[in-house]
Structures are given as C-alpha cells and as structure tokens.
Amino acid sequence: MALRACLRTKPGLTGLLSQLSSCSSHGAAHMSPALVAQRRSSSTSQKIKVDFDQSTGVAVMRMQSPPVNSLSLEFLTDVCIALEKLEMDKSCRGLIVTSSQPKVFSAGLNILDMYGKSPEHCVEFWKAVQEMWLKFYGSNMITIAAVNGSSPAGGCLLSMTCDYRIMADNPRYSIGLNETQLGIVAPFWFKDTMINTVGHRTTEMALQLGLLYSPAEALKIGLVDQLVPEDQVLTTATETMTKWLAIPDHARQLTKSMMRKPTIDKLTSNREADVNNFVKFITKDSIQKSLGMYLEMLKRRKA
Template identity: 55%
Template sequence: MALVAAVRGPVRVLLRAGARLPGAALGWTERAAGGGDGARRFGSQRVLVEPDAGAGVAVMKFKNPPVNSLSLEFLTELVISLEKLENDKSFRGVILTSGACPAGGCLVALSCDYRILADNPRYCIGLNETQLGIIAPFWFKDTLENTIGHRAAERALQLGLLFPPAEALQVGLVDQVVPEEQVQSTALSAIAQWMAIPDHARQLTKAMMRKATASRLITQRDADVQNFVSFISKDSIQKSLQRYLQRLKEKKG
C-alpha cells in the first residue's frame, strides 16, 4: 500500500487554481511512520500531516475511515493542509499516503509525480466507475490516458478494472511495487530525485506537460459538474448504484 508521486495539476486545479507547492509526492501506506526528527504534527481530523522541515518534506496521511471517502469535508481539509505547506518555504515536497485507491483515490495518485504501491493483493488501484454503472469524468480519462496510454486506458475504463500491484506496475499505473515495510523509505528515496532538480525548472516543465489537460478541465468545469449532477440524479443510475452496493454487501456478508 505505497505510492509516491507529487500532487500537481488536475487534482489541484479541481480543488483550487494557482497552487504553488513546488513538489508534492504521494506515498501509499497504512503503517504510519512515527513522526520524523523535529516533526510537529498538524492537520485536521481526516488529514494528518507530519512535516520534516529539515528535509523539506512532509508526509500526509489520509484518515477518513472506513475507506478514505473523498467527501467535501475531506477534500477541504486536504486543500487547507496543502496550502499550509505551499505557503511555508521550508517545504519542497509532500508524500501522500493512503490505504486504497479506487476511482477518485486513483485520480489523486495519478496527479502525483511518482507512485509506489505495497506488494499486497489487498491494495488495488484503478478507475472502476463502470462497475458502479457510472462514467469516469473526462478529466479522469485524460489523466489516465496520459499515464498508461490510450489503448490501456480504454480497456481499463470500459471494464472498470482495479489492478492488483503486479498488474498495476505492468500497465504503468504505478512506478514501483515494494514490500509493505519499504513503502515509506522508498517514497523518501524517490522524492529526493525530484528535489535534486532546481524548483523553477522542474515546475515550468511540469506545467508544460500538464497544461493541456488542466486547461481542458478548467474550461469545462461548470458544464462537467452540471452533467454529472443531472446524470447521477437519474432514477436508473441510482438503481444501478444500489445494485452495486448490494452486491458489495453480499460479498462481505
């Protein structure tokens, strides 16, 4: 359950335009590391931040049980925590950690610079919207296509595939799969590579890579929200979602 990458671009644009955090890295883990040297933990109920100002890196942990749902409250706390770090010049990178990443959780991971996944079949990653009878938004699609290419994205999105670690690595959804106990240390090694590059050059390069995708989202944001609300409110779609939840319950029970 480990994923290392820098949160940038689409996901930030979604939350708030104009993010300035030089580099945010995403680490995926459930085992919380005991706060680093001189770390003063902060954060809200749902997002725990362990800053290591000396290293210029903060580790951010999602704590929204049972499944880290991306509720409005959670996303608001996430944005506030990222803004705090952005406004503090002593931080140049962030490692985000989580325990599972279907749908929106996968998008957060894809928005980062590098992804590390723990080698445990419990941790799958993917955009499984069609399995629920709904459709991934175009900006989820664009971001997935940027990461794994058009053909793999088409198959993954049509079938709503959730990839276990080995397959996620193979298709390019994650950059590394490591034993669970090495997730945190691997994330720290990975982020060091990004921090070895002059910030201004890396940021402008990243903006160049993601500009088209981010601009498309910004331009069509309002229309996309309206489409989604109208789609999700339909009786037939609500029934489709209920069927999916019912099947989930039956699996567990």
C-alpha cells in the same frame, strides 16, 4: 465509486456504509506550533494528518478516515485546505501521500455524497472533487503517492495526480478506474489523467471494462512506477523524494507545468459544464437505483 472488487480484497471494507453514514462536520485543519528542536510542524483534522519536516522540506500526508478513506465532501475539503497551506509555505518542496488505514490507500469517492442527495449537495461535492484534482495535479511541490493498499476509482485518480507512485507489492491489492462496474462513467479529466499516465489504448480498455489491476499488472502498464514490500513503502518514498529534491525547483516546476497545463486548462475552462453534466447524470433515476443497489449489497455483506 468505492468499488466492489476492493471489497473482495478486504472483507472488512463492508464497514464502509456505517462509516459513510456517520461522517461529521468539522473545521479547517489547525496548524500546531512548530517543534523547534525537531524543526517539524504538524496539522491534524479528523480525516487527515500532515507532518512537515522543515529541515528536509518534505511533508507527509496520512489519510486517516476509517475504514477506507472514502473521499467525502468533508474529507476533500480537509485535503484541499492542508495542501493549500503547504503550497503557501515556500520551504515545503515535497509531499508524500499515504494511508493510515490497513490494506487500503483510498476506496474512492463517497457514495453517500452522491446517493439520495439534493442537486445542490451534488454540486458542492463535485466542485470539491475538481478542486482536489486541480490542487494535486497542478502542485508546484514534488508529490509522491505511497500506495500502501488497494486504490480503486477516486483513490486511483488521487495517486495518478502525483509525480511518482510507489505501491505495496501485495497481490491482494488492486488499483484502477473501475467506475463502469457501478454503472458510472469516469469524466473526461479522469480519462485524460489516465491517458497521460498509461497511454490511450490501455486507458480505453481499462475504462470500458472497469479494470482493476494487481500491483504487478499496474507496474507493467505504468500505472505505478515501483513495487516494494509493504513495510517499505513509506521508507522508499522518502528515499525517492531525495532524488527528486536534487533537481532545481524552477526547472522541474516549469517542466511539470508544460506537461500538465493542457489537461488542467481543459478542466478549468469547462468546470461549470462538468459540474452540470455530473449532477444531471448522477441524479438520474437509473443511476440512483444502481447506487442504491450497491449500498444494499454492502448492507448484506455487513450482516
């Protein structure tokens, strides 16, 4: 679901196809020894880097899967492992998610995990997408998305799972759930997440038309919470985190759970049916044809 409108904001994204084709397998993220002098620990995989400052209780997760941080099966697995490790460390109270790639936060789900793949692979891929959402949306940590580039489709979903979203104020960037532009339907929990963020009517219009919003438009509808100059996104996220950390954890966590539990429970109780629906839909000849046409377009743009 990495989308064509995003390609217009950054011509270099046409390298998406070659990057997706060369995804390699790798093991779980490995935690490096604590740097006692700085009270920091770091975890690095091929696709993400996590730095945890134990003195502040805040971790920064940098997505670093060039060129566009597409959410592949391997990428999603790395993210889930890293998030689970942070959740298990009770000293970690907050997480900032950002991108190491210029001009893009995340271009969304990896098309090549959905095109020409066996139903079994599609099952594993969609389970990983579900797991990523469940871990982020239900996290006890304070989560802030430092959106420093375009964030269509799955990238938008990832940002919406966070408690607060700060976006670079650059009109060339865009954010939104534009699945329908590819002939794909956003599942109910994508829809519910957006409804919880911007309201029912705005979500209905956005999903039917596959709208991508400029940063200013996204701020107006509440899809993001704050706009700052591009070079201040991470700094502002760090400053904002300090305000959230001032709230007692137990009160904030219970309130977050109260607000999000119905949405989480809806997916939890329907995970298998959701997987089956996805696989049935994505393996349809018409959908595979649509995805194939999109990949051919990427090839032509790259040529």
